Amino acid sequence: MITLPDIEVCTEIYSSASSLVYRGIRQSDNTPIILKVLKADYPTTAALIRSKQEYAITRSLDIEGVIKVYSQQDYQRSLVMTLEDFGGESLEKFRQDLPESYCPMPLAEFLHLAIQLAEIIGSIHASQVIHRDINPSNIVLNPATGRVKIIDFGIATRFSRTNPSFQNPNVLEGTLAYISPEQTGRMNRILDYRTDFYSLGVTYYELLTGQLPFVTDDMLELVHCHIAGQAITPHELNSEIPPIVSEIILKLMAKNAEDRYQSAAGIEADLGTCLLQLETTNKIEAFPLGMQDISDRFQIPQKLYGREAEIETLLAAFERVAGETKEQNTYPKSQIELILVAGYSGIGKSALVQEIYKPITQKRGYFISGKFDQFGRNIPYSAIVTAFQSLMRQILAESETALQQWRDQILEAVGAIGQVIIDVIPEVELIIGAQPPVPKVGAIEAQNRFNLVFQKFIRVFSSPEHPLVIFLDDLQWVDSATLKLIELMMTDSETQSLLLIGAYRDHEIDAVHPLLLLLNELRSRSIAVNQIALAPLALQDTCQLIAETLHRDAASIAPLAELIQRKTAGNPFFVEQFLKMLYTENLIEWAGRVSTGGGRHGGTTPTKPWFS
Template identity: 55%
Template sequence: MKENNLQGVIHLNQWLGKYRLIEEVYLGKRTVVYRGVVEENQDSRPVVLKWLHQEYPTFNDLLQFRNQYAIAKNLKIRGIVRPYSLETYRNSYILIMEDFGGISLQNYVKTNNLSLLEILEIATQLATILQELHRDRVIHKDIKPANILIHPSTKEVKIIDFSIASLLPRETQEIQNPNQLEGTLAYISPEQTGRMNRGIDYRSDFYSLGITFYELLTGELPFQSNDPMELVHCHLAKPAPEVHKINPQIPFILAKIVKKLIAKNAEDRYQSAFGLKEDLENCLTQLQKTGKIAKFAIAKRDICDRFLISEKLYGREKEVEKLLAAFARISSGTTEMILVAGFSGIGKTAVVNEVHKPIVRQRGYFIKGKFDQFNRNIPFSAFVQAFRDLMGQLLTESDAQIQQWKNKILAAVGENGQVIIDVIPELEKILGEQPPAVELSGTAAQNRFNLLLQKFTKVFTSKEHPLVMFLDDLQWADAASLKLIQVLIADTDHLLLIGAYRDNEVNPAWLAIDVAKVFG
């Protein structure tokens, strides 16, 4: 078998096993794609080869590589690029796929001015492919021009890259740094950011498809920024300029279709690819017959084919308004605590999560911890959970930002960094190894820790980065945690403490804390 160094310089007509490389298609930071020929039994056929760029890929990279093969191989859909095999090679894999002669739509539009008729033909094909994917209960989660291939002659369209696709009917995205999110930030749906208080389902693909249509029709993306957090905020809260206002040649009805696709709430988008396809085919038929597209009522045949329970909050508008108003005040410099009371399962957490959107706008941090009924002897347990969550968020930021946080934290805790590291181990990845702290005993050690934790908290509460800390099951809080809450309220700025508790299990000691109840 002929072998060459996969991670080294690749030359045309080089061999990788039984595959001869013909043409470089894509060279990125993570993956490499080549056209090639497989030669077996005196027969040859064209293929596309894709492999990971790193010599030692991470476990997550390998998992995503296997995922795109495992999902795509079982799909009997003409509109996807079929995988032939997934082969091991040294420390990685090579994915072997069909080569139907397509190039990425992203590259195709750079050298070809698409007419409105061509855009509609592409859009209709994509709606059909999504209809078949969603019928097979697959959510692609990364629809964009780079993942759409078009044949230059036949104009046939196919979708590629199922590396983050899901077979689950619904997923929940945790809050992460924008640079670590799954998908492509310019095309990502609001719920994929983890800051929408909504799960991810098949309607997420409609949003990304809408952004793709928007770009094809106008030649630009609806939201453009070099700041990842700004892009997240745009997807969450900023209305996109309407298509026909950017390009007056675009018919009003197409602008309405795109607007519906990129609605912030999944409930306001198309509920089926069939309904979308019907509207697009109507537009296409009119354009082919009359050369124009008359107005008509869209989404008339848009009927959801599955049972979905809306995640929209009902009857909690006043409580959400109070939370958002409190965040606006702490962003200006105050500190507040709000208690959210109610029985278990009543929806306290769902209400609290509504504060995510303004946090993104203010570049703030949202962290959460939960007290445990059976660990009440462990002081500050929820605070420790919350700060471990925060360290995870900080570690996904740039090296320059991490260095700034390191300097601020060391300035606050001095030579006692190891005291905090002992309870928040992730902090060591930011501060590095710290000298052992002076040993204290009894009350002195407790007082030192209380003071350090207070100073540590203040590092993350500033006008540039207000902090929201959600402490759940506050009825199980230990005395030390309650004391720290009082201290933080009295002596910290730009901090919003939100405590959720079950008022049927509450201790009368709660009356000692001066807070505002949201609802009971």
């Protein structure tokens, strides 16, 4: 228990890995309160910053459906927040303690609650905040008053489109059973406010069916289910759920954010229609969804346009090194493979490579990446080091049992000269511990020794059980030591299930560039080297991108598409920036949109003549 002046702490009501929550009373005015304190005796700087951010965001939300925070103060070496206590308990606690009423919930009660939640989330989004952790534990209900509030803004963010990184499921932010595909960092998609709609859909699913859509104890399998798995339709699990309510939930849980509801008002409207039908006719008939789902945000779709063949080439290469083949052996298996992606800056090389996230997750593989720097060509192995540092962080986040297995395998591979690897990748020491010093040798001998032990080191992480994909960007600036290491990796007969992907600007290298010389050498030795040359978008693809952004048919925006194609030369990055410029300069006017199935046309209209 904690001790604070003017506060009587009554009981601990919740404990997580990072915080403790207590019920108490402020004695000066006899007000019931909730106290939230960081759990660690010595919280990290990151934990303290996060707690202060949670306080600031919660304090800024003057919304009836959001828990109110009174104050935050220092407590010993930590921080404690004081919040309102309106007599509620979390839905998760009700589900555990009163399963007959909340697991599953009766349809009418669910609809009343679901409408309230949609309205609250809409208000949160209108305040430019994304919660990022909607689930029954963070929804508090007082059954006596019917009041419901959303709590715990610990990982909430202000509105921005962020790109989560590929990382171990153990360290993902959010509650894994409820997070959206894009929040896993393995979808090559930007994270925005619609991540909350997916989590809300999973919450609705659980409240109505009594179970989660994806049930597994394997975290990586759960991530893959969110990305590619199809949940059983709710009304198949509970026959009392009308099919149209199932459709609403599954629309919320669509894998791509563009296919979900685009506004909380749209969710609220469709749920309201269901409730009205239930109360007036005692049944719920099907009706078109999304009729009032009007988005007030200008957003460019995140999918890739005009890259279908290139994506297929990339995925086929991964299937070969992962031990899978297409039907009739169209693609023969290979142990290791190199694939190069060439094109101008902004053409979409990195975005294309990230399409490999899904199959890597399915095969329980690892994806690591590094980037060469124009002014760091004299730093050997810079991108390789960055890539393997991220791999070490992924491994350090695994269970102690798995970590011990990795420790044993690495020590067996590097033998008595593990310090050679630690000198280049210091994070390795966190896994295998301190290693004895190695004898000093000349420069050439030292490089040969490193190359030898690195070959053995990399074999540990690339296997049919967990294929390894290494992505090295900006190879036009690669150093000679890394090129030699790439050659050794690609010619090592004992390495398996390794896919090395490189990206470079082909207009910045010539025929005598060391990279091209290496590629010619590898091909002469029958090493699998594939090349993907990314061309600018065709006018047809640019037209499709613009039409789907502005929610107009292709014919009506053809003049604009031709203009943008001329101005940008079909470079996807420039196309996106040009569209944003038109919008921010009020050269096009956003009139809202209706999601698929809606009746309103909406879209964007020009406010000034097209310019040339």
